[in-house]
Amino acid sequence: MYIFHTISGLRAWRKTAGIVALVPTMGNLHEGHLALVREARRRSDAVVVSIFVNRLQFGQGEDFDRYPRTLQEDTDKLHGEGVAAVFAPDEHELYPHVSQDYNIEPPHLQNELCGRVRPGHFRGVATVVAKLFNIVQPDIACFGKKDYQQLAIIRGMAADLNFNIEIVPVDTGRADDGLALSSRNAYLSESEREKAPQLYAALSRIAEQIQMGSRDYVRLETDAADTLHRNGWQVDYVEIRHADTLTVAHVGDADLVVLAAARLGKTRLIDNIEIHLDKKTI
The missing domain is CATH 3.40.50.620 (HUPs)
Structure with missing residues (x-):
């Protein structure tokens, strides 16, 4: 080499x-x-x-x-x-x-x-x-x-x-508990590392609710951000966007991505989940 x-x-x-x-x-x-x-x-x-x-x-x-x-x-x-x-x-x-x-x-x-x-x-x-x-x-x-x-x-x-x-x-590499692999994960304290998978869990809940038919994207974003905040996160954003253009998602979009950025202590983590809906069910 x-x-x-x-x-x-x-x-x-x-x-x-x-x-x-x-x-x-x-x-x-x-x-x-x-x-x-x-x-x-x-x-x-x-x-x-x-x-x-x-x-x-x-x-x-x-x-x-x-x-x-x-x-x-x-x-x-x-x-x-x-x-x-x-x-x-x-x-x-x-x-x-x-x-x-x-x-x-x-x-x-x-x-x-x-x-x-x-x-x-x-x-x-x-x-x-x-x-x-x-x-x-x-x-x-x-x-x-x-x-x-x-x-x-x-x-x-x-x-x-x-x-x-x-x-x-x-595709994003993940630890066994779902945390997205990142060089900045090394900044997390032991207690912060235990809480870090909550970010992926919040995105997963949004994805699951959308797959089940929910289309109130603002409420889903707000609920996820509130849950993270209650668990000690400083949330920069949780947003549902069109997967290709990253424009704000609208009902009727089949390809979505849920993105989030939030801080645990001094460490800022980001993550996302793609969602692909059957156009017949939108």
Whole structure:
């Protein structure tokens, strides 16, 4: 497995790598990341995993400085998964002029859901992913569905900017108790970790009620948020959206996604569940 810290080194290798799949990460890899790698391997000749903690997607007061950086452990895991190359640039390599004067500006969706409480986050995500697409020139890029809003924005960017890249969504990895796998789960205290599956449980109840015929989406959202609040969560949002467009869901939509973000103590968790209704029953 090659480990590249420079753009020039990665680009020279890329010329003879065949069909390449990219898995962009910020490192501190867990089983969810490795599931992305396995899907990427299944679809390509060579997998490139990028490891870069991107300052542009962190807001003021967020956890950029304390975000776990575990490059040696990460490369050991990736070697075991048969990854062809790791791209792990330092900040100066990816942002040589310190500031990024030219950014990718996503549409209004960037200011909704997570974007309401993390202004500028999706601009930073879209900008670094566009840079990685340009550097790696992958044929395929794999993204986890846990970051559902991010996936929607990346799909839209790839289509509108004519990136000749297949964007592959991969199902959310979960612990045995349902908690979505995330590097930030390590921030949870023991008692918080015990409560953390409540987020997935709240979304599951909404999905079950919709499948049973409930269409009062506002009430379902409010009830779920109230339940989480009573259990000690600080809720950013619980919302039911159209699965493809992430516009507000309407009765009659067959493909839905329920998304939520909430904090336990200082740790912010996100999750979602897709719902696919039989059009005959709507």
